[in-house]
Every structure is written in C-alpha cells, then in structure tokens.
Amino acid sequence: MEIRHFLLGLCAFCLFHRRASAESTCNLKAKFNLSGYKDVEKKKVVIGGMFPIHKRIASNDGNTLRLPVSSDCEGFNFRTFRWTQAMLFAINEINKREDLLPNTDLGYVIYDSCFTISKAVEGTLTYLTGQDEAVPNYRCGDGPPLAALVGAGGSDLSIATARILGLYHFPQVSYSSTCSALESKFQFPTFLRTIPNDKHQSTAIAKMVLHFGWTWVGTIAADDDYGKYGIKDFKEQVEEAGVCISFSETLSPEDIQRIVQTVVEATAKIIVVFSSDVDLSPLITELLRQNVTNRTWIATEAWVTSLWAKGCTLTDSLLGGTLGFAVKRASIPGFQRYLLDMDPYTDPLTEEFWETVCLGLPDGLCTGCESVAKLNNTYFDVSQLRITYSVYKAVYAVAHALHNLEHCKEGQGPFNGKDCADITDFEPWQVSLPHTDEEIYFDKGDVEGFYEIINWQFSSNGEISYVIVGHYNGSAAPEDRMNILNDSIVWNSEPPRSVCSENCQPGTRKGIRQGEPVCCFDCIPCADGEISNTSNARECILCGVDDWSNDAHDACVPKIIEFLAFGEPLGITFLFIALLFLFKVVFIMNVGTPLVKANDALLSFSLLFSLVVTFLCSIFFLGQPQNWSCMTSQVALALGFAFCLSSIMSGYTLLPHCVCYEMPLSTHLNIFSFLYTQGIACGVWLIMLPPHSIKNTSAKNIKIILECDEGSVVFICCIFSYDILLALLAFIFAFIARKLEDNFSEGKCITFGMLVFFIVWISFVPAYLSTRGKFMVAVQIFAILASSFGLLTCIFLPKCYILLVKPECNTEEMMRPHAKTRDGTATGTSASLATAATEVNATISSMHSRRGRYLCTKNLTFKHSSLVHTEQDKF
Structure with missing residues (x-):
C-alpha cells in the first residue's frame, strides 16, 4: 500500500x-x-x-552516443x-x-x-x-x-x-x-x-522411461526456468527409481558443437529434452548435418509438434521414432x-507474415x-x-x-x-478468474495434467506425422495414469535399449563400479551356498542350513545326504568272517590233535570269537547312522578288541614255557577281569554321555553328512586308551617271549601280529583326520578289518598251515619231545639222540627253505637243539 x-x-x-x-x-x-x-x-x-x-x-551497434532505442x-x-x-x-x-x-x-x-x-x-x-x-x-x-x-x-x-x-x-x-x-x-x-504444470509432464516422462526399462538416459535442457525446473523434477523421480543420467547438458548457442560431440560419444540411446522449439532448433540442425542417428528423443509439449518437424523427411533418420507428450488437442470451429x-x-x-510466406515460394514472389x-x-x-x-x-x-x-x-x-x-x-x-465449466477448471491456478503421447512416424509421402500412441492422466489412480499402445509405436530402427550395463541374470548380483553411477555395474556370480532368483538382485540370498545352491545359483536345493551305505565294505566284512569260520571249522575238525590242544582249544576259540566280534562291529558302521547303531558300533569295537587283546596277553604270553593242554583257571579269570573292566567303562559311557547320530552340515558345503558323535571325548579316549594299554602289554609280553625255547609258544607270530596291529592304527590316525564324510567311516572300517585280519593271519594261519598242509608235524612226539619214561630216564640212547638231532637239523635246513613251514621247524629246532646240547654235555 x-x-x-x-x-x-x-x-x-x-x-x-x-x-x-x-x-x-x-x-x-x-x-x-x-x-x-x-x-x-x-x-x-x-x-x-x-x-x-x-x-x-x-x-544493435552498441553506440552509446545516441539516445538508446x-x-x-x-x-x-x-x-x-x-x-x-x-x-x-x-x-x-x-x-x-x-x-x-x-x-x-x-x-x-x-x-x-x-x-x-x-x-x-x-x-x-x-x-x-x-x-x-x-x-x-x-x-x-x-x-x-x-x-x-x-x-x-x-x-x-x-x-x-x-x-x-x-x-x-x-x-x-x-x-x-x-x-x-x-x-x-x-x-x-x-x-x-x-x-x-510441468510436474505432471516430468512424472509422465519418468513413467515412460521406467515403462520401457531404460535405465541410462541423457538430458538436454534449455537455459531457462522451463528447462531447469523440468529437468530437475524429471531427474529426481527417475533417480529415485534407479535410473541413471548419462549426461546432462544445457542448451546455449556457443555450446552446440560440444553438445553434439557429447551426444555422439554417449552410450545412452535415450535423450530427454526440456526445451522450446526455438532453443532446440540449432542443435537439431547440427545433428542432422552430422548425420547422427540411432538415438530416440523424448520430447516435451514445447516442441513435440514443432514447426521444423514437418519439414523433416524420410532421410532425416535422427527424428524418426521420437516420443513425446502433447497437451490435449481440440478443434476450433x-x-x-x-x-x-x-x-x-x-x-x-500481417504484411511481414505474407512477406515471409512469399520468400518461401520457389521464385520468392507472390x-x-x-x-x-x-x-x-x-x-x-x-x-x-x-x-x-x-x-x-x-x-x-x-x-x-x-x-x-x-x-x-x-x-x-x-x-x-x-x-x-x-x-x-x-x-x-x-476479476475472479477461477472458473469451472465443461472445458476448464483451475485448481489453485493449474489445470489437470492430461497429455497425449505422440510418436513421430514417417507417413506415406515420406514426411513425419504425429501419431497418438497413448495417454497420460495425472488425476487418475497411479496404476491407471499411463496407457501406452506399444504395438502402435514405430521406432527409428528397432526398439531402443538404453542401459549402462546389461541386466544381471538370476544367479548373479550387482557389483557397483567405483566412481560410476549405480546403473553401471558388474554382474558378480553368487558364492556357493547363495542364490539370487530375480534379475538385477543387489544381494545374494543365503540358503538354509539343510539346503545348497544349484549349479546356476538361482535356487536352493536340498543338500545331498551322505553316509556309508551297505555295499562293498560289507562284502569284504563277510569275506573276512567266512575266513574266520573256515579257521573255526579247521580247528573244530582238529580239536583232538596235539597242535590244537597245545594252547587250550577253549582259548583259541575265544580268540576267534573276539575277532568275529571285531569283524561284525564294522557292519554297524554301515548304513544311515541311528542312535542305537552309533552306540553298538563303538561299544562292540571297544569290547571286541579288549576281549581279543586280553586273550592274547593272558593265554599266549603269560605261560611261555608250558605246553598247556588246559589253561589254568587264573588265565580265564584274567581275561574275564580285563573284559569286565572295559564293560563297566562302556556302561558308564552309555549311561552318561552315549554316542548319538548327528547331521554334520559344516564339513562339506553341498552335503549333509550323517555321522555318529562320540558323546564325550573324554570317555572315548579313556575306553580306547584301555585297549591301547592291553595292546602294549600283549606286545611287550610277546616280544619278551619270542626267543624262549619252548614247544609251541607263538611269541614271534604274536609279536609280528601286534606290529601289524600298531602299524594299521598308527596309519589310521592321519588318514582319518584327512578325510571327511563317509570316507572317514570307510577308513575306520578298513582299520578295524585290517588290524583284525592281521591278528587272525599271524596267529592262526601258521597253525592252519600245519593242520592242513603238514599234518606229520601235528603229533604228540613233536609236541612233547621232553617226555620221559616211568623210571625217569630219557627215552632213547645218546647215539640215537645224536642221530635224531642230525635228522632234525637236516629237516630244519630243508624246512627253512620252504615258505610257510617255519613254525614246525622252528619249534623242533628249539627243542632238539636243547636236547643235543644236553646229550653232548653228558659226553
């Protein structure tokens, strides 16, 4: 005021x-x-x-001497x-x-x-x-x-x-x-x-860009409020939706050449222009002069039906396929x-108008x-x-x-x-202008945002025509605002694809390039155990504990269930058990012979039975682990080896000088006490912290390993340490007794068998620790079978050899060369003893040269050598 x-x-x-x-x-x-x-x-x-x-x-001439006009x-x-x-x-x-x-x-x-x-x-x-x-x-x-x-x-x-x-x-x-x-x-x-309002148009252009999946666009704006505000609103909307701006140029006469060079070098095939036809015309003229093609232009209402477009022909391929937004068209009667x-x-x-029209005629005259x-x-x-x-x-x-x-x-x-x-x-x-009728309604000074989507197409005469291919209504519901008839659009050459980087397929994720827009990225394959099931995933999804990624890394699939199934190991076990039963049959058939009676048949059968137990326990390691199978396999193995080793230690090494047809009661009590101690320890283990089946998902990525958990490391170490102690004692006793002169003490055989036992189990430790899954179980079964088979062959194979191949050695005389008469004198004379010694020595030399006959020869040599020395002493 x-x-x-x-x-x-x-x-x-x-x-x-x-x-x-x-x-x-x-x-x-x-x-x-x-x-x-x-x-x-x-x-x-x-x-x-x-x-x-x-x-x-x-x-003007800029003369400051005259009155300015x-x-x-x-x-x-x-x-x-x-x-x-x-x-x-x-x-x-x-x-x-x-x-x-x-x-x-x-x-x-x-x-x-x-x-x-x-x-x-x-x-x-x-x-x-x-x-x-x-x-x-x-x-x-x-x-x-x-x-x-x-x-x-x-x-x-x-x-x-x-x-x-x-x-x-x-x-x-x-x-x-x-x-x-x-x-x-x-x-x-x-x-x-x-x-x-241009806010509607900016939103409409942004929706069009998203509709066609263009994520890499260039922008050109007039150097005025129309261009600056329009491009600003457009950028804010598309960048929020993940679209990137390849380049952004402002139109000015002195920058036309530089803008043309930018358009030529840019990889973006979509260019959005907020400008009037007057400002844009010099740029388009230069682009046409340099024959720039393979671009799709997005026009605003200010130039989408511009005058110079009508003069473009089929040869001007720069502008073909242009899409733009135009305000509502109407007729004025x-x-x-x-x-x-x-x-x-x-x-x-009006006179100037006609002058300009006439200048456009061929002869320039009207x-x-x-x-x-x-x-x-x-x-x-x-x-x-x-x-x-x-x-x-x-x-x-x-x-x-x-x-x-x-x-x-x-x-x-x-x-x-x-x-x-x-x-x-x-x-x-x-003058109250806000007015409502069927034609116009001012809402705070603006009207509704309704546009027709125009496509520049070449008509039959080779000129560009404006074809309506859709509509945009800013006042409609968001999902109904844009309607584009894709099939009605005629592109310059082919439907344009404007992206900085191609879409990342399922199984990969986006890896942003440092210093570049977010639309420029590398597709990085998902790591093992991770997937992406959508295109352009920003992160890979970690599969569940029981699942793993497939080869394409686009879906999680159940992991492979792994355990040592019944198969070849079981056949090998049965082969060894059959061999055991063969040995048993041989011993049963020769149960009354001196060789079988020499070390107590009951003890031999007990040892064979313990080996059968160790062989059979390997079966419980096969198949899908269950709680009962985990407990049975570990306890049977511990008791089987305790039984076997206590029998070897007590029966074959405690009385090395005697050919005992019947073992003393104390020997059987020792075996029972060793086995009883191990049984008590196993019982406590089963009651307190028993072995049980588990699903191991960490050992192997693509597999779930079904295995047995020992329950308590302390218990299993104590129990098998007891077996190791028995094995050491048996080895020590056998090693001491290996050179004692007796009839059928098998000290050397037992020593060798225990060496095989230790070699197998010492080799087992690194092999077991270096494997995973079912192969750990296979290594364990192999160690059980190999150690048991080593004891079996070293102890019983020489006896079976004598029983089956050298029955002449299986005599009481051979077993009891120290036998005496009733009056206490030795049987035979010195000469006959000497002769016998000579024959025996000859027999020893002959038998040493033959494989597999060392047991009978060795024992005879020990006994008769003693006899010869005794008789020579008498002389």
Missing part, C-alpha cells in the same frame, strides 16, 4: 506539473519499440495479450503467429455472442514478446501504463479498464511478467508456461494457466476459415492469386491445435470471469459483504 500511495502521489505530481508548465512535459524520453495489435476504441473492457511472434531481438525483433514464427490469431478470433467470437458478455465489447492490446524477457517486461509496462505517462508500472490515464493479461509465452517470460503483475494482483492467464516454479502463490499470487481469409494489408505484422490453403506452412495447419486451443481457452476463461462480474446481483456479490463491482470501473483483483 505504501508503494501504491507513493505512485499515486507521483502521478498527481505529474499532472500538477503538466498544468503548471506548458513547456515541460511528463512524457517518457523514448518509447518502447513494440509491435502487435490494439483495439480499445469504444470498448468497455480491455484484455491484454503477449505472444513470441518473433524468435529473437535484432542486435528499443531493439527490433527478427525471425518470424508462423506457429506463434497462429496463437496470436487464435486470441483475435476468440475475442471476435465472444463479441458476437449473445449469451456471453452480451452488453460488453471486449477490446485488446497484444504485444510481441520476441521470445526475450526484456521485450516481455517492456510489453507488460506498456500494457499497464501506456506510452504517454511518465510513471512506468502505473496507469494514470483514462480509458477502458484492463481485465487480465493472456501470455506471455514461455515460462521464463511469464515469470518476469508475473512478478510485475502480481504486485497489484493483476490477473495473468498463461497458455504455454508450464514451469513448476509458477505454482507458488506466494511469489505469483494472480498467475493462472490453461496448460498443465471456424478457425481455419478465419486464417485463410486474413487480409494481407491490415497491419505491419502474385496475390496464390491459394494459401495449398501452402505447406505451419500457420495454416490446424490438425494439431494444442497450444492454440490453450490460448482460445485462456481468452474464454477471462470472458467468463467478466461475464460473472457483469451479471453480479447486488447482495449476492463476493465483495464487502456481498457487494458487486461495476464492469466499467473495477480493480483488476476483482
């Missing part, structure tokens, strides 16, 4: 000063050089308009000139209507903004104040009231004008300014538009006839008889009335607001307690 009071005072001062001095004036020193249309005579209300009829301002405009734009005609057509149509503003004729003041901010500001100030008043930005003169401004073209132009108009709450309705910054009612309180009937001599702008309908010119093309229709709606929005103002009923008005304003004398803020 203070600024307003200041301007009112300043205006009053000017008026007073004009009257006080006839020589001095309050006029501006120079006028703005503005072109356009004006009709305010005898009009009740005036509507302003601003259109970028020219593309740029003409350069406003620059001219150059580069006539047929498309925007059609927009200007749409406003004139709408005003003429409204003035002829009886149902809309029947008592009011609308005037208009239309200026050319020349697509520059400075010209837009000049036009705004002139529209507000005229060119005759001294105070810019405030109107002191008389005339019809100003209602609203329709314009001013691009977003940056509207931002500049809206800041001025908003100071006085002067309504502004834009037809093409889509920048999202203009939605701020704090900065632009009176700005409205009949075109959707009678508008085409209005354009065709335009008088070429009514005003300077006769005046040409049919303008046949001219290939964007101005006459009414097939794509989009922005043009937006201009038409903007004029009608202002007309409806004025109609409501004119027909306001006293006591029902919106001002000062339901007062009404006078249409011949009102303030701009009293």
Whole structure:
C-alpha cells in the first residue's frame, strides 16, 4: 500500500506539473519499440495479450552516443503467429455472442514478446501504463479498464511478467508456461494457466522411461526456468527409481558443437529434452548435418509438434521414432476459415507474415492469386491445435470471469459483504478468474495434467506425422495414469535399449563400479551356498542350513545326504568272517590233535570269537547312522578288541614255557577281569554321555553328512586308551617271549601280529583326520578289518598251515619231545639222540627253505637243539 500511495502521489505530481508548465512535459524520453495489435476504441473492457511472434531481438551497434532505442525483433514464427490469431478470433467470437458478455465489447492490446524477457517486461509496462505517462508500472490515464493479461509465452517470460503483475494482483492467464516454479502463490499470487504444470509432464516422462526399462538416459535442457525446473523434477523421480543420467547438458548457442560431440560419444540411446522449439532448433540442425542417428528423443509439449518437424523427411533418420507428450488437442470451429481469409494489408505484422510466406515460394514472389490453403506452412495447419486451443481457452476463461462480474446481483456479490463491482470501473483483483465449466477448471491456478503421447512416424509421402500412441492422466489412480499402445509405436530402427550395463541374470548380483553411477555395474556370480532368483538382485540370498545352491545359483536345493551305505565294505566284512569260520571249522575238525590242544582249544576259540566280534562291529558302521547303531558300533569295537587283546596277553604270553593242554583257571579269570573292566567303562559311557547320530552340515558345503558323535571325548579316549594299554602289554609280553625255547609258544607270530596291529592304527590316525564324510567311516572300517585280519593271519594261519598242509608235524612226539619214561630216564640212547638231532637239523635246513613251514621247524629246532646240547654235555 505504501508503494501504491507513493505512485499515486507521483502521478498527481505529474499532472500538477503538466498544468503548471506548458513547456515541460511528463512524457517518457523514448518509447518502447513494440509491435502487435490494439483495439480499445469504444470498448468497455480491455484484455491484454503477449505472444513470441518473433524468435529473437535484432542486435544493435552498441553506440552509446545516441539516445538508446528499443531493439527490433527478427525471425518470424508462423506457429506463434497462429496463437496470436487464435486470441483475435476468440475475442471476435465472444463479441458476437449473445449469451456471453452480451452488453460488453471486449477490446485488446497484444504485444510481441520476441521470445526475450526484456521485450516481455517492456510489453507488460506498456500494457499497464501506456506510452504517454511518465510513471512506468502505473496507469494514470483514462480509458477502458484492463481485465487480465493472456501470455506471455514461455515460462521464463511469464515469470518476469508475473512478478510485475502480481504486485497489484493483476490477473495473468498463461497458455504455454508450464514451469513448476509458477505454482507458488506466494511469489505469483494472480498467475493462472490453461496448460498443465510441468510436474505432471516430468512424472509422465519418468513413467515412460521406467515403462520401457531404460535405465541410462541423457538430458538436454534449455537455459531457462522451463528447462531447469523440468529437468530437475524429471531427474529426481527417475533417480529415485534407479535410473541413471548419462549426461546432462544445457542448451546455449556457443555450446552446440560440444553438445553434439557429447551426444555422439554417449552410450545412452535415450535423450530427454526440456526445451522450446526455438532453443532446440540449432542443435537439431547440427545433428542432422552430422548425420547422427540411432538415438530416440523424448520430447516435451514445447516442441513435440514443432514447426521444423514437418519439414523433416524420410532421410532425416535422427527424428524418426521420437516420443513425446502433447497437451490435449481440440478443434476450433471456424478457425481455419478465419486464417485463410486474413487480409494481407491490415497491419505491419500481417504484411511481414505474407512477406515471409512469399520468400518461401520457389521464385520468392507472390502474385496475390496464390491459394494459401495449398501452402505447406505451419500457420495454416490446424490438425494439431494444442497450444492454440490453450490460448482460445485462456481468452474464454477471462470472458467468463467478466461475464460473472457483469451479471453480479447486488447482495449476492463476493465483495464487502456481498457487494458487486461495476464492469466499467473495477480493480483488476476483482476479476475472479477461477472458473469451472465443461472445458476448464483451475485448481489453485493449474489445470489437470492430461497429455497425449505422440510418436513421430514417417507417413506415406515420406514426411513425419504425429501419431497418438497413448495417454497420460495425472488425476487418475497411479496404476491407471499411463496407457501406452506399444504395438502402435514405430521406432527409428528397432526398439531402443538404453542401459549402462546389461541386466544381471538370476544367479548373479550387482557389483557397483567405483566412481560410476549405480546403473553401471558388474554382474558378480553368487558364492556357493547363495542364490539370487530375480534379475538385477543387489544381494545374494543365503540358503538354509539343510539346503545348497544349484549349479546356476538361482535356487536352493536340498543338500545331498551322505553316509556309508551297505555295499562293498560289507562284502569284504563277510569275506573276512567266512575266513574266520573256515579257521573255526579247521580247528573244530582238529580239536583232538596235539597242535590244537597245545594252547587250550577253549582259548583259541575265544580268540576267534573276539575277532568275529571285531569283524561284525564294522557292519554297524554301515548304513544311515541311528542312535542305537552309533552306540553298538563303538561299544562292540571297544569290547571286541579288549576281549581279543586280553586273550592274547593272558593265554599266549603269560605261560611261555608250558605246553598247556588246559589253561589254568587264573588265565580265564584274567581275561574275564580285563573284559569286565572295559564293560563297566562302556556302561558308564552309555549311561552318561552315549554316542548319538548327528547331521554334520559344516564339513562339506553341498552335503549333509550323517555321522555318529562320540558323546564325550573324554570317555572315548579313556575306553580306547584301555585297549591301547592291553595292546602294549600283549606286545611287550610277546616280544619278551619270542626267543624262549619252548614247544609251541607263538611269541614271534604274536609279536609280528601286534606290529601289524600298531602299524594299521598308527596309519589310521592321519588318514582319518584327512578325510571327511563317509570316507572317514570307510577308513575306520578298513582299520578295524585290517588290524583284525592281521591278528587272525599271524596267529592262526601258521597253525592252519600245519593242520592242513603238514599234518606229520601235528603229533604228540613233536609236541612233547621232553617226555620221559616211568623210571625217569630219557627215552632213547645218546647215539640215537645224536642221530635224531642230525635228522632234525637236516629237516630244519630243508624246512627253512620252504615258505610257510617255519613254525614246525622252528619249534623242533628249539627243542632238539636243547636236547643235543644236553646229550653232548653228558659226553
């Protein structure tokens, strides 16, 4: 209000000063050089308009010695000139209507903004104040009231004008300014538009990029608010969804060559452009000149139906397949006839239009008889009335607001307690523009975000045509907003694929490259035991304890269950048991012979039985481990070896000098005591911490090993340490008795058998520790069978050899060469003894040369050598 009071005072001062001095004036020193249309005579209300009829301002010589003048405009734009005609057509149509503003004729003041901010500001100030008043930005003169401004073209132009108009709450309705910054009612309180906010368009483009799976795109933006805000909103949305920006360039004339080089070198095949056709045209021209192809362009509403696209032909493969978003298309009845009937001599702008049209003819001349309908010119093309229709709606929005103002009923008005304003004398803020009808609805200054998706396709005559291939409705439900007919799209060559890295297939995961966008990655195979069952997985999923990854690493499969099944080891066990039974049969068949009776048949059978137990316990190690089999195998092995070793130690080594047909009772008691001690220890083990079956999932990754857990390491060590102690004692006794002279003491055989026993089990330890799974069990079974078989063969094979091959050695005389007569004298004479000794020695030499006969020979040699020495002593 203070600024307003200041301007009112300043205006009053000017008026007073004009009257006080006839020589001095309050006029501006120079006028703005503005072109356009004006009709305010005898009009009740005036509507302003601003259109970028020219593309740029003409350069001046920069001379500071002369009075500065406003620059001219150059580069006539047929498309925007059609927009200007749409406003004139709408005003003429409204003035002829009886149902809309029947008592009011609308005037208009239309200026050319020349697509520059400075010209837009000049036009705004002139529209507000005229060119005759001294105070810019405030109107002191008389005339019809100003209602609203329709314009001013691009977003940056509207931002500049809206800041001025908003100071006085002067309504502004834009037809093409889509920048999202203009939605701020704090900065632009009176700005409205009949075109959707760019937030809808940015969202729509982002959805399109995601719809086609493009994750690697480039962006180009005009160096203005429209480009900067549009690209910013687009980037935020796509980057949040995982799309990466390959390059981002800002259009400027001096950077055209550099941008072209960037486009050529970039791997991104999709390029999103937020720019007007005027700013983009130089870049497209250079790209066409350098024959840049294999790119798909995403166009915004500002250039998707641009004028220069119509001039592209089939050879210009750069633009084929372009996709873009266009505002709603409509038809304006009678508008085409209005354009065709335009008088070429009514005003300077129209004359310039015809001059430019004629320059485009083959000879550059117009006769005046040409049919303008046949001219290939964007101005006459009414097939794509989009922005043009937006201009038409903007004029009608202002007309409806004025109609409501004119027909306001006293006591029902919106001002000062339901007062009404006078249409011949009102303030701009009293024009209530938010209006609802079947055509337009302002929601906080914006309209709904509805777009048609356009595909640039080559028509039959080789020119580009705009084909609708889908729609986007920003007010619909999220899942229903975009509808694209993929089959209707015609691409430049083939459906584009724009990614920095190809999708990672199931079984792999993304590995981000250092210093590069997240869309650039390496596909790293999942580790063993991990899977990924989706494309582009960020992490691999660890399989469960009982599962493992398959070869493709895209699914978890149950691990292989491993245990030593019944098979070849069982056959070997049965072979050894059969051999044992063969030995038993041999001993049973010869149970009454001196050799069998020499060391107590019961003891021999006990030893054979203990070996049978050790052989049989290996069977319990086979098959799927169960709690009972784990306990049985370990306990049977411990008791079997305790029984075997105690029998060897007690029966065969404690009485080395005797040929005992019946072992003393103490020997059997010793065996029983050793076995009883081991049995008690095993019983305690089974009660407290028994062995049990477990699933071992850590030994092998791809397998679950079913095995037996010993329950307690202390117990199993104690129990088998006891067996080791018995083995050591048996070995010591056998080693001591190996050189004693007796008849059938098997000290050397037992010593050798115990050596085999120790070698097997010492070799077992590293072999057992170096294997896993069922092979550990196989090693254990082999050690059991090998050690048991070693004892069996070393102790019983020599006896069986004598029983089966050398029965002549199995005599009582051979077993008892020390036998005496009843009178106590030795049998035979010295000569006969000497002869016998000689024969025996000869027999010894003969038998030593034969394999497998050492037992009988050795014993005879021991005994008869003693006999010979005794008899020689007598001599």
